[in-house]
Structure formats: structure tokens, C-alpha cells
Amino acid sequence: MTSVLITGGHSGIGLAAARTLAARGTDLVLAGRSPDRMRRTAGELSADHGVSVTTLALDTSSLASVRSAAAGFRAMLDSGEVSGLDALVCNAGGRFDGDVSYSPDGYETTFATNCLGHFLLVELLFPHLAGTGRVVYTASGTHDRDSMDGRLVGATVEPDAVALAAHGKDGGRVLSAGKRYSTSKLCTVMYAYELDRRLRRADSAVSSIAFDPGSVPDTGFLRALPKPVRWVSRTAALNWVSKRVGVTTSDVDFSGASLAALAVDPRYADASGAYFQAHDGTLSAVRSARLSYDERRAARLWDDSRRLVHLTDEEEPTPLR
Numbered sequence: 001m002t003s004v005l006i007t008g009g010h011s012g013i014g015l016a017a018a019r020t021l022a023a024r025g026t027d028l029v030l031a032g033r034s035p036d037r038m039r040r041t042a043g044e045l046s047a048d049h050g051v052s053v054t055t056l057a058l059d060t061s062s063l064a065s066v067r068s069a070a071a072g073f074r075a076m077l078d079s080g081e082v083s084g085l086d087a088l089v090c091n092a093g094g095r096f097d098g099d100v101s102y103s104p105d106g107y108e109t110t111f112a113t114n115c116l117g118h119f120l121l122v123e124l125l126f127p128h129l130a131g132t133g134r135v136v137y138t139a140s141g142t143h144d145r146d147s148m149d150g151r152l153v154g155a156t157v158e159p160d161a162v163a164l165a166a167h168g169k170d171g172g173r174v175l176s177a178g179k180r181y182s183t184s185k186l187c188t189v190m191y192a193y194e195l196d197r198r199l200r201r202a203d204s205a206v207s208s209i210a211f212d213p214g215s216v217p218d219t220g221f222l223r224a225l226p227k228p229v230r231w232v233s234r235t236a237a238l239n240w241v242s243k244r245v246g247v248t249t250s251d252v253d254f255s256g257a258s259l260a261a262l263a264v265d266p267r268y269a270d271a272s273g274a275y276f277q278a279h280d281g282t283l284s285a286v287r288s289a290r291l292s293y294d295e296r297r298a299a300r301l302w303d304d305s306r307r308l309v310h311l312t313d314e315e316e317p318t319p320l321r
């Protein structure tokens with residue numbers, strides 16, 4: 001039986017992916033910070049598809065929560081509640097509008113939530129991944145400052161983990177929420193590529209894949225924006241205009257099914273190191289931002305992230321060193 005852990009699997013693209021996975025007989029662990037909604041979703045998915053769906057408390061913005069979730073997952077494996085881990089889907093995330101805020105560890109919320117939490121989760125759960133398992137990261141086309149997606153949301157800045165974690169603390173000019181978001185997704189793509197390079201060096205058969213679901217209006221993603229803006233974002237007219245100006249557009253079911261396929265479908269068994277984009281009903285491997293291929297920057301991002309999450313030698317699996 002295939003088994004997948006997905007963060008943010010109770011809503012939006014993650015829920016659509018979870019539904020697809022459950023329908024193809026995959027056991028699931030839904031990891032997230034909304035226990036009631038997760039339990040409800042787990043109940044529905046297991047009743048509809050006869051698979052095992054468990055829930056795991058995880059707030060990706062808190063390093064303590066990530067460590068406790070990893071310990072909880074290990075306990076589930078030990079007790080037999082979960083049968084294994086064939087794919088780890090790092091999907092939770094968001095754009096945090098309003099004033100810059102900080103995680104319990106004192107790191108800027110967007111970078112802590114979208115980047116550092118998943119970075120640590122991958123390190124801690126890697127030893128439990130199947131030998132041919134997959135790590136799939138939900139990134140975003142906004143990570144590419146040369147694309148329309150990137151220009152509309154806000155061009156990325158330098159993917160410097162230390163600066164991004166401390167952003168706003170030096171009294172300097174503060175980045176917009178859009179730029180904080182797009183830059184966090186550039187870092188996400190770079191984590192996926194750097195993980196792939198480390199795995200290849202270690203002769204591992206585990207895959208690391210980056211995914212852009214496209215612009216998907218019908219999720220909770222824009223929840224912080226005013227109601228009229230959210231309403232407009234869902235109209236057919238805006239979808240038409242978005243396509244005309246070159247935005248990468250998709251819908252929640254297609255993007256969720258694409259994410260599920262990247263996690264378990266044999267068609268993507270050799271996809272490690274690639275960046276996939278869902279666009280208008282097609283999922284294809286495409287080029288990501290020029291900067292995302294910078295190996296020196298990616299290695300630094302990885303090493304700085306390792307320090308920011310206070311990773312100990314015991315916690316770090318050998319292939320990822």
C-alpha cells in the first residue's frame with residue numbers, strides 16, 4: 001500500500017491532491033495546523049475511498065512544532081498506524097499580507113512558513129522515506145521575476161536565507177507581501193534542486209521535484225485579501241484576461257491531480273531535479289527562473305537554512321550532508 005504525507009492536505013490544492021491520492025488507494029497522513037478541518041477531511045476521505053487517513057499536528061512556521069510532528073510521525077510508524085512513507089508533499093504555505101510578522105522562532109513569517117518549516121521536515125523525515133520515495137515541493141510561477149506571474153506578484157529578491165529570516169528587523173525598507181512570497185517560492189525551487197543534487201551525489205534513488213500549480217483562484221490562498229478582490233479573482237472575465245496577459249492559469253482539480261501524480265505516478269519516476277508547471281489543463285516540465293539554477297547560491301541557502309533550523313548532526317541524514 002502506498003502512503004503519502006501531505007502538508008496542507010485539508011484545503012485547496014492540497015485537498016484536491018489528497019482526494020486524487022485517496023481515490024487511487026493511497027493511504028494518507030494529513031499534516032497541518034487546523035485539527036478539526038483535518039479530522040473532518042480524514043473522515044470523509046477514508047469513508048469515500050476505504051483508505052487509511054491519519055492526521056498530524058504541524059505548524060510549519062514553528063521549528064518546535066516541526067520537530068514534534070516528526071516525532072509524532074515516527075511514533076505512528078512504530079505503532080503500525082502508518083505503514084510507510086512513499087512521498088512527502090511539501091504543499092502548505094501562503095502569502096502573508098499586512099505588516100511584517102515573525103514566527104515563534106523570530107523569523108519572518110513567510111520565509112519561516114513556506115521555507116524553513118519544510119526544510120526541517122524534509123531533513124527529519126528523510127530517513128523514513130522509501131528507497132525510491134519522492135519529495136515534492138509546491139512552489140509557484142511567481143518565483144520567476146522574468147515571467148508575468150513573477151512581475152504581477154512582485155519580483156523576487158536575493159534568496160539569502162539569513163537576510164530573509166531577519167527581514168524587517170534592521171529598520172530598512174520592507175519588502176511587499178508579494179515579494180516576500182515570490183522569494184520564498186524561489187527558495188523552494190532551489191531547495192528542490194539542491195536536494196536532487198545531494199541525492200544524486202549520494203547515489204540515492206529518492207526523487208526531489210518542484211511544482212507550480214499555476215494561478216488557482218478557488219482556494220484559500222487569497223483569504224487575507226478583501227472580499228471583493230477575492231470575488232473578482234474567481235470570475236471568468238479575470239481568468240480570460242489573465243490568460244491573455246500570460247499568467248499561468250489552472251483550476252484546483254487539475255492542479256491537485258497534477259500534484260498527486262508527481263507524488264506517486266510511475267510516469268514521473270525519473271523526474272527528479274525537474275520543475276513542473278500546471279497550465280491550462282497540461283502538466284509539463286519547464287524551465288524555472290534563471291537564478292534558480294545557481295548552484296552556489298542554492299548550496300548557501302541550504303547551509304544557512306540548516307543553521308537557522310538548528311539542525312544537529314544526529315538529525316541530519318547522511319545523504320543530505
Ligand SMILES: NC(=O)c1ccc[n+]([C@@H]2O[C@H](COP(=O)([O-])OP(=O)(O)OC[C@H]3O[C@@H](n4cnc5c(N)ncnc54)[C@H](OP(=O)(O)O)[C@@H]3O)[C@@H](O)[C@H]2O)c1
Pocket residue numbers: 007008009010011012013014031032033034058059060061062091092093094095113138139140141212213214215216217219220221222
Ligand atoms: N492558489 C494559487 O494560485 C497558488 C499558486 C501558486 C502556488 N500556490 C501554492 O499552493 C500551496 C497550496 O495553496 P492553496 O492555493 O491550496 O491555498 P490554501 O487553500 O490556503 O492552502 C494552503 C494550506 O497551507 C496551510 N498552511 C498555511 N500556513 C501553515 C502553517 N504555518 N502550518 C501548517 N500549514 C499551513 C493552510 O492551512 P490552514 O487551513 O490551517 O491555514 C492550508 O491548508 C501553497 O504553497 C501556495 O503557496 C498557490
